[in-house]
Structure formats: C-alpha cells, structure tokens
Amino acid sequence: MTSLPGVLGDLDPTSDRAVFRQIADQLRDAIAHGRFREGEKLPSEAELVEHYGVSRMTVRHSFSLLQGEGLVHAEHGKGVFVRPRPPVRRLASDRFARRHREQGRSAFLVEADTAGSHPTVDRLEIREEKAGQDIATRLGSVRRVLARRRRYLLDGRPVEFATSYLPLDIARGTPIAEPNPGPGGIYARLEELGHRLDHFEEEIRARMPTPTETKTLQLAPGVPVIHLIRTAYDTGDRAVEVCDTVMAADAYVLSYQLPAT
Amino acid sequence: MTSLPGVLGDLDPTSDRAVFRQIADQLRDAIAHGRFREGEKLPSEAELVEHYGVSRMTVRHSFSLLQGEGLVHAEHGKGVFVRPRPPVRRLASDRFARRHREQGRSAFLVEADTAGSHPTVDRLEIREEKAGQDIATRLGSVRRVLARRRRYLLDGRPVEFATSYLPLDIARGTPIAEPNPGPGGIYARLEELGHRLDHFEEEIRARMPTPTETKTLQLAPGVPVIHLIRTAYDTGDRAVEVCDTVMAADAYVLSYQLPAT
DNA sequence: CCTCTTTAGATATCTAGACGAGTAGCCGAG
DNA sequence: CTCGGCTACTCGTCTAGATATCTAAAGAGG
DSSP: OOOGGGTSOOOOTTOOSOHHHHHHHHHHHHHHTTSSOTTOBOOOHHHHHHHHTOOHHHHHHHHHHHHHTTSEEEETTTEEEEOOOOOOEEEOTTTTOHHHHHTTOOHHHHHHHHHTOOEEEEEEEEEEEEOOHHHHHHTTSOOEEEEEEEEEEETTEEEEEEEEEEEHHHHTTSGGGSSSOOTTHHHHHHHHTTOOEEEEEEEEEEEOOOHHHHHHTTOOTTOOEEEEEEEEEETTOOEEEEEEEEEEGGGEEEEEEEEOO | OOOGGGTSOOOOTTOOSOHHHHHHHHHHHHHHTTSSOTTOBOOOHHHHHHHHTOOHHHHHHHHHHHHHTTSEEEETTTEEEEOOOOOOEEEOTTTTOHHHHHTTOOHHHHHHHHHTOOEEEEEEEEEEEEOOHHHHHHTTSOOEEEEEEEEEEETTEEEEEEEEEEEHHHHTTSGGGSSSOOTTHHHHHHHHTTOOEEEEEEEEEEEOOOHHHHHHTTOOTTOOEEEEEEEEEETTOOEEEEEEEEEEGGGEEEEEEEEOO
16 A cells, blocks of 8 residues: 555544645645656546545545646556646747748648657648638638648647638639649748738637547647638738647647737 | 427447447537527436436536537536637737737737627736746846736626736836836837837647636636747847736637748 | 425435456467 | 456446525515
C-alpha cells in the first residue's frame, strides 16, 4: 500500500464542502505543487477508496471533476495520470507576411519549422458548395464558393482543422482548386490572379468542442478549442477568402502586434 | 407526464455506445435542433428515468456530460436548463487607439458603450509587489512593480479580471498609483510621463479556468477562459506595462486587423 | 391582505455493490 | 525461446437505493 498520507491529507467531516470536492481539491493541490509530476500516475481508485474511507463512485466523481478541468486523463486498465502539457505552437501576427509567401513557404510550414516540429497535412478535401449564411455575408453575399478543407498535424498529433472559402468566380479553374496550389499557398496564387492582398481580419473565440471536433482533433476531455475566422481583403477592399479554423487550445498561443496609433 | 417520445427517441440496446452517452447524444441533438430552446427546462431526472427505464445515476451522468460541454446548467431544486448564450463583447484591435485616449475614455468603457451595455469596475486593488518570473521577464528583468488589479462587470455580470504590472520606477507616486488614474486611463498617464506608446504585443491562450477563476468570474461549468497577456512598449522599445487578463470565453470575441505586408 | 408553514418535486451527495473490459506480468506448454 | 492463457489490477458502466437541500406553490393563521 502506498503511503498516501504523506501526499494527501484527511477529509474534514465538519466542512460543508462536498467530499468529492475535498478530494479533488487535495489532488489538484498536490498536482499544482508538483507532488505529482506530469505524466505521473495518480493513486488508483481503490487506493483512494481505502485512504479516504469513501465509496468508489465518490472517488470517481472527484476524478471526473479534474478531468473536466483538463488536469488529468484516465487510461482504461492503466490508471489516472497527470496530463502533460503539450508543446505549444506560437502563431505570430506576421505569419502571413508577403516575404514568407515570396519564399514559397506556406504559413503553417513556416510556423512549424520555427517550433522545430514535424508538420503534416491530412484529410485534404476540395469542393464547390453553397456557402452558409455567415460565410456568404463575410464574402460580400457570395453564395457559390470553393471550399478547401484540411487537417494539420504536428508530430502526428492533430492540432488544427481548417476550411478556406473562396468565391467561385475567383478560384474556379485556377491552381487554388488543385490539391497542391503551389509554392506560397493560395495567398500567393490570389496575388498572381490580380488580387493583391491588403489586410486580414481575424475573429477569435474560445469554447468547448463539439463531439465532432473532439473526434477530429482527438481532444482530451477538458480541452477547449480556439475558433479563428480570418477574412482576407484585397486592395480593392473585396473579401477574397474566409478561413474558418478550429484549433486545439492546448497546442496554441496566438500572438499579435497592435500599433498604438 | 410529458410526452417525451415526441422529442426523445429510444435507446439502442444493441449499440456498444454507453447508455449515458446515447442519452446525452439525444439531448444534445434535441438542443441543437431547437426542440429545446435557450433557457428552457429539460425533462427532470425522474422523467428521464421513467422514459428510458434506466437508473437515476445514469441520467445524471448524461447531464454531467452536457454540463461539461457547457450546453446545459443545473439549478438546485428547479431543474436542468439549456444554457443561454450571453451577449458577447467584441474587442476590436483599435481599442487602444490614441484617439480614444485623447477623448478621455478608457478602453473598457469605449467597448462597453458600443455594445450598449452597462459597465462596472470592481475589486480595485493597487499594491507594490515583487513580480513573478514571467512578468519580470516581460518587463525587462524588473522585479519591483506596481500591480493594479480590477474586475470588470457588464450589466452586473463579471466578465473579466485583469492585473496591470508597471515598473515601480515609472509608476510610483504618479496618478497611476491612484485608484482613479484620471481621464484616458493609465496609458494616457504613461504618455504624459514621457513614455509615448509605440505598440502593444498580445498573447492569447484558451484553457479551462482554475477554481479561483471560476469563483471570481462566476463561470458556469464548461465555460473556458481566454487568457490574454498584453505588453505595452514605448517608442524607446521599453516594456512599460504588462497586463494579464482572464476573460470569460463565452462573453468575448476578439478581433484583430493584420497588415498583409 | 400578508406572513409563515407545509409539502411536493427537483437536484446534490453518497453508498455498496455488480459486471464489463483493457493492461501487464507471470508462467507453463510447446 | 515463443506463444498462449491465467490472474491481478485497473478504469468503465450501471443499478437501487438513502439522505440532504433547495424551490415554488399551496395552505393555515394572523
């Protein structure tokens, strides 16, 4: 039997705090103070049942709290572990700078290299479709669009799922409609087609994932997603692309530079 | 008895999907399709127990799943309700523009007015303290700082908790150390003190809240937070302020403009 | 008419089990 | 030495209750 008392305290029966919360508090505290390290196995349910003298369901309730907070994850047949924080990818606000396109590098690859990771693209799908209300509005009431879907992985782990929408009258029959749009990505092609890019607008939300997103991004419980919607405008102030991106929040830090003017 | 069969289907005993997941799926689907509207009460635990012929713990397990996704919230003694989406505050990237400061308005008030809401500031606390590792690094190895903490509320609901850190040698004895720093906020004061602002850098993360944050922001279960760290640089490229902000993710949309150059 | 009490119905917490299923190590049969 | 099976330990799912607490509405008493 593990000497749990050295790591975990006792329950306070006089407290009005629910038992399963007290247990969660102690575990959370122990993790925060490094008494359990990243990837380390927590005491098993049976051990905690014995240590605290409670029912197994109560211990499981505590675990499910911590799981909801993204602090731990359970592995069937093995145990409950402190969830390691994955390396984060930093997205700088200059990631679409023209100099990167002119070097023939796509934004994702540029970023991945600076992080020293191995990037992959996956589930590429290109279709012509009717845009939804929101996308159509952003594109200036354009309904017929080309949609480019793809999933990005870093060292084999899916981190991002993105869909680019482009007006059909711009993209149809161009390299943009091809699986590999060529060096510099679709933004480079747009400029070659005469749509010199002027600026981007990005909208950022954070929320819990839908079940579909959980599956696509293989998200652990308690990991939110960052939902980013980028609109690209050309120098004629026309919206030439809308990119809808869902990112695993534990894998990203976004970084922006704002002028003070 | 409510005619649940009209809204919810039956279980599939042959499916290998766990019963509590099947129930959650059906409820999630019903909510997504508007068969239960925002704020509407879901069937009670007892009704679902009867409808599906399962134990109460199983129904509760389903509810706790949906709660973790932020889809529903339970009110003790009343029922389980579809969580209404609160109105979101849109933070534009020009919110620190000098023209706003020159009009004597703080960034928070400017934003709140455009949203037509009633803003409040709360729990103002100003202290001199020793900066943590991270803050010190961002401020250029400055350890002694003035910390300005405050909570922001919108129509009475807490939405944001922020701490500004400023080097003591800049802020001590100035209006910045006062509860009300005067028109235009601390950025206006910094410029008066000779630190003309050049640009800001913002770092954005999303994660689940700590228990402290849950309490401070009165967050419902299943609502992530947006963690924003802004560093302000003056024209001498010195970091003159670091602002650490935790926002209720369901109350915000961040918006940025990026140049394409 | 107002206030306090009662009561029914709702969720919150907890127990003590049962069975299922994945993991890992041991150990014997081939 | 390898493969298979046994077994102990793990988490996953589900049951059938018990007790507590909260809410809202109905009822009793002033």
